[in-house]
Every structure is written in structure tokens, then in C-alpha cells.
Amino acid sequence: MKNLILFIITALLITCSINHNLEQNTLRDDNNSYSTRISSNDKLLIQPESEVFTIKRIPPNYPESAEESKIEGEVFLKVEILANGTVGKILIIQSLADAFDKEAVEAVKQWKFSPLKKDGKPVACWVTFPILFELK
Secondary structure, three states, rough: HHHHHHHHHHHEEEEEHHHHHHOEEEEEEEOOOEEEEEEEEOEEEEEEOOOEEEEEEEOOOHHHHHOOOOEEEEEEEEEEEEEOOOEEEEEEEOOOOOHHHHHHHHOOOOOOOEEEEEEEEEEEEEEEEEEEEEEE
8 A cells, every 4th residue: 555655646746747847838829919828849858868749739729708808827738649649638637718628629639749759669648738828
């Protein structure tokens, strides 16, 4: 039982460390009055010496009703990156509102990554990151 608790605590600490170290980058759409900030387009750190690079990133649309109401905030997503670099399952870790969640998930479904490699072979992994919706 002690070993199980120690394992869970260690896994949580590693996950928190990974999430804390994710870089932020702002994507802007000059045709709209908002920006979305998401994790760096260069790489996401998974564990020491392991990286996942974003190849294709589509910024989410800002929900029209939220833009009119001047609502801003973050949606945290946990994303499964499959061995072929496509997005698998997407879990909403922290919700802002249904409209924001939907736009964040729809955008991330279109993303493409260079997969994590273990022993030189692509493997699936999970990455957690925020998508920030803010008005200009």
C-alpha cells in the first residue's frame, strides 16, 4: 500500500512539474479582436530528454457570444498524442464555459504533432496544456 501511495504521489509531482514548465505563446488573428495563447509551438516537454513538437496548429475560434460579453479565460486540455502524431482522445481538465470548451477541442482535433519517441520508435503520450482566450 505504501508503494502504491508513493507511486501515485511521484506521478502527480512529475505531471505537475511538466505542466508548470510548459511555455506560453500567443497566436493572433489580425481579422479578429481577440487572441488565443497556447503552449509553445516549438515543443512540449514530456519528461527529461523527451519532446513533442507541434507541426500543425489551428487556433480556436473565439465564441461570438463570449466576445460580445467580453468574457475571457482558460480551458485546460489533456490531449492524447498518438504514435502517428495525430490527436487521439481529448479531456477537458478545467472548463471555462461550454462554448469555449467546444472551440478549444475542435481546434486541437486538427493539430498534428511529431510523436514522442522511446528507444527511437514513435509512441503515444498524453500532454496537458492551457488554451487562453483573451480579448485584445
